[in-house]
Amino acid sequence: MSCATPFKMRFVHLDLKGAPPKVSYLSEVFPLFHALGANGLLIEYEDMFPYEGRLMLLRAKHAYSPSEVAEILRLAKLNELEVVPLVQTFGHMEVYYLGEGETSKQWLQQEQNSPAKLCLSHMQAVASHVLAQHPGTTPLVWDDMLRDIPQEQLKASGVPQLVEPVLWDYGADLDVHSKIFLMGKYQECGFQRLWAASAFKGATGASQALPPIEHHVRNHEQWLQVAVSGPVDTLQGIILTGWQRYDHFSVLCELLPVGIPSLAACLQSLVHGGFAEDVKLKVEHFLGVSSLEIMDTVSEGAGSFPGSDIHALVTQVSLHLRSSVDTLLERNRYVTGWFSPYHRRRKLIHPVMIQHIQPEALSLLSRWSNLVQQLEAALQLAFYPDTIEEWLEENVLPSMQRLQGLLQDLGEAAAPLPLLPPPSSCWDTGQNP
Template identity: 55%
Template sequence: MEAGGEAGGPRRRLVHLDLKGAPPRAPYLAEVLPLLRALGATGLLLEYEDAFPYAGPLGPLRAPHAYRYRPGRARGGRGAGPGPDVSLCPRSPGEVRAVLSQARAQGLEVVPLVQSFGHMEFVLKHKEFAHLREVKVFPNALNPHKEESRALVKAMIDQVMALHEDLKWFHIGCDEVYYLGEGEESKQWLQQQDNTPEKLCLSHIKAVASCVVSSYPTVTPIVWDDMLRGISEETLAESGVPQLVQPMIWDYAADLDVEGKVHLVEKYRRCGFSKVWFASAFKGATGVNQSLTLIGHHLKNHLQWLKVASSSPADILEGIALTGWQRYDHFSVLCELLPVAIPSLAVCLQALKNGGYSEKIKENVEKLLGMANLETETFMSTSLGTFPGSNILTLVTQVSFYLKSSVDELLERNRYVMGWFSPYHRKRKIIHPIIMHHFQPDAISLLSKWNAVVQDLQAAMEQVFHKCTVEEWMEENVHPSLQKLQEVVDDLDKAIKAQN
């Protein structure tokens, strides 16, 4: 079939793995890839960010939990100087290579994503690269006027390319380039006749894309489309950018404007873009600190994209990326963890593959996930499954639904705590001996119940994530309530001792 897949869905369906937060351990990814394939994925959009094992002068970009070149070997790089790092040799059986060869074995095409303009926080936060910021105080956007900026981007792209074989596409990011034109050099440039922020944006995109195409002639660059949307057809067409890149039109809303998107596709076609991509979301797009995924929202988003696909010329759509954001940006908190959102991803992939969603497709998803009943309109509270990481979903659901509410119930709505063990009493260790019998057993049993759940969750998460991810998630979602509860139990103990 042409651009449509089975029953009219996009033929290429890339699952976006956002590794700038909670990057899963390589063995977990190996478990998940066959499931993605079975659900209808045809490829992966890998946004490495600081999880890529950058080497040499780029060593500082590598997070402590970055994927290794060689399991069990200290990561080379910092001391390696600017020369080629031996661990880039094609036979190095590192974690990235392992994931890539498993993807290949599953028939999943890989498209790497390296930011090259906006969202450069993971690079520009480091003192070694801070002089390349567009605006001195903000680490998000790259200064497009400096030769060194392009050299940096080229070095990043080259290192990522070196670990990938047979690439057809390479995503160079370029979304949300905030404060573009507000740097000192930009202000001077914009004073010259006919220069505009739009032209500045297009010239940098063109420079990066040209660099990719000249070094890797068989690879087509992809860019996020938000910086292009508002640019006039004439400016776009004259820029030469449409001959170099394919735009990825993104919108994660449940009520996405189908007609507006169809017009946008037509506009891009008139400007000279040969193909476009769509980008939907299966998680990470409904709340900056969201811990559970509301499947219904994401399913609606995908059904709207199917309408856009069916109303667009059949030969213009290259494919769709199902984004799964793990942070809104490098500095924000974690949103839904990958295992938590696998049911949402399953529903969305199956809807795209089949050109819609029905009871029959729902049954197929349940079978593939090993789940008895898949709820799309509520956060599943009784969800048990057999897919990789399903125990994390079950425990995160328990914590998200009941931890804070049960602790608040005891501390803020129990009349004995409010009336006879207020902060005033606790500070002075005053307690009426009769009163403690009314709530001490409840407090102790609630604490031991939650400690057990949290221990199970921690063990399950450590199988999938690095310690720093587990720590961050616990500090954000568990510790505030658990500490409150622990402190009340401790204060009760102290008060009773003081009485005796």
């Protein structure tokens, strides 16, 4: 393996608060992570951890069992992946609204108190507790709440002696100079060891289904520039984040198998100091793909990496399902001209036009139904039922329902009208005209 990378530690982030993979799937991808250049895992267990006692109510329906957690740790060790658990004690807990609660507002009214002081006091308390319970542990913290705190206040808080900040930026246009300046600020405050955090997926849209590989590769190339241009040996490593939800209330973004090509390109870029043509060839070899086109939203085609069937099928659905249904419903001249929403509501259609619409609609429904069945079967090997239900309901069901609705309306419009009795006359009833 090349020694071109300035990042000694390369952690892959597993966000389990959405679409948590089955342990059997993790057993397949951990060897690939190692082969691609990862030497650590940042595992965000969230509600997949087998909490007990009073915390048992936090468990997800399909939470890992204690034996499964032990198996994950065994598999990680087997593949030389150091495990760091991620527990969101402050991050992802509505931190941006710090100071807006009634108790906090009263505290902030006291002289010399501020939101920055409130933030630092909480971090100091949590970090001190962790270190008291586990003296050999080093707490890491996301740095976004630290960036704008004045240097002297940071230094006086005692926090720099307790934690190591993780400077995160997921942008393809990351400002290298501002990151180097921030690293200098943190060092002067007393933080001696810093970490970087990039992203291989889950950072370009809350409902993103396919990772834009070029964006993520560019993000890692920018971090490489930061590492080689900043203070020597300050950055201990980099965390390649792969967020699965933006928060607990958001939809799922890119599934882990779909993000594997992006992860491969990013890890190999870090290992070799960039994404040159020879690195691209190495990535293609690892993935078993004939060509990885990072300029496209995602590369279509088969591969041999774990979950490559999910990757291929999700790509088909994401790129073509909605557009194919839209084309039929909104641009087919027979549908728009002879079976518009006006006609559909009234179940009116010329019988000849049925033959121009129904066969194509049935063929489209059959093709997508077969593909979705394949996708559901592939997803069942890697994910739990609730994940499959959510992903299909968000990404497949709306288009399929529109297609099925068209066919249902066609069927009702084509049905023969019921024979009605002739209208009665006043003579038939003997009534006066």
